[in-house]
Amino acid sequence: MLFDYSRCEECKKHKAQLNDIKLTLCNKLPPQICNAIGEYGGCCEKCTEMKLNEKEFMKQQKNSNLDKFELQIKFFRIYHYNKMPIEFYSASRQTLTKQINDFYSNEGLVERFGGERYVKPDKAFVKHNRELFKYLDLNLTNKTELINLIRVFHIKEKNFMHYNCRFPVENIVKLFIIEFLYAIVGEDYFQYFSEDLSDMIVEHYDPIFEEA
Numbered sequence: 001m002l003f004d005y006s007r008c009e010e011c012k013k014h015k016a017q018l019n020d021i022k023l024t025l026c027n028k029l030p031p032q033i034c035n036a037i038g039e040y041g042g043c044c045e046k047c048t049e050m051k052l053n054e055k056e057f058m059k060q061q062k063n064s065n066l067d068k069f070e071l072q073i074k075f076f077r078i079y080h081y082n083k084m085p086i087e088f089y090s091a092s093r094q095t096l097t098k099q100i101n102d103f104y105s106n107e108g109l110v111e112r113f114g115g116e117r118y119v120k121p122d123k124a125f126v127k128h129n130r131e132l133f134k135y136l137d138l139n140l141t142n143k144t145e146l147i148n149l150i151r152v153f154h155i156k157e158k159n160f161m162h163y164n165c166r167f168p169v170e171n172i173v174k175l176f177i178i179e180f181l182y183a184i185v186g187e188d189y190f191q192y193f194s195e196d197l198s199d200m201i202v203e204h205y206d207p208i209f210e211e212a
């Protein structure tokens with residue numbers, strides 16, 4: 001299984017409710033019927049839909065050489081339960097500007113950055129480098145292409161100047177990846193990952209940056 005469905009809060013609630021029903025009924029019904037009720041577990045709508053999609057997705061990916069995390073990301077990019085936060089290759093220039101503004105005004109993001117003023121340089125950098133982020137978005141699950149991208153755009157060496165301050169491009173890009181994946185997956189779906197999502201992102205992308 002690509003995701004850990006046993007962590008679903010909705011399903012846990014659902015199971016607890018079923019147990020309550022079973023307890024009530026078992027005082028009134030013959031034991032063999034009680035056992036049948038006990039085996040009837042089921043899961044919530046969200047998990048049911050996801051499990052079906054996962055089955056379909058894994059069939060399509062049978063010959064893919066992506067690792068588990070890359071498959072998980074690809075899954076959310078195909079079955080986006082959340083709207084793509086920034087549509088780098090389909091949105092008009094004007095829409096793109098709005099999407100980048102919205103992306104960087106997200107309350108959770110601003111809090112994680114430590115306040116509005118820390119968000120500004122990153123937002124400006126993304127707006128000035130749409131081509132870079134378009135390729136990044138396209139190749140989020142392609143290690144080789146990512147390494148190329150990091151080299152070609154000199155991501156590790158460059159600084160971005162914003163109001164006379166210097167910001168390492170590498171940091172901006174790494175933070176972007178975390179926030180972008182957060183937005184693609186959506187908070188409601190973080191629970192399906194067996195580890196903390198940001199830890200998984202860092203563990204996956206840091207070695208790629210090191211290798212580049």
Ligand SMILES: [Zn+2]
Nearest residue numbers: 008011044047
């Ligand atoms: Zn569930």
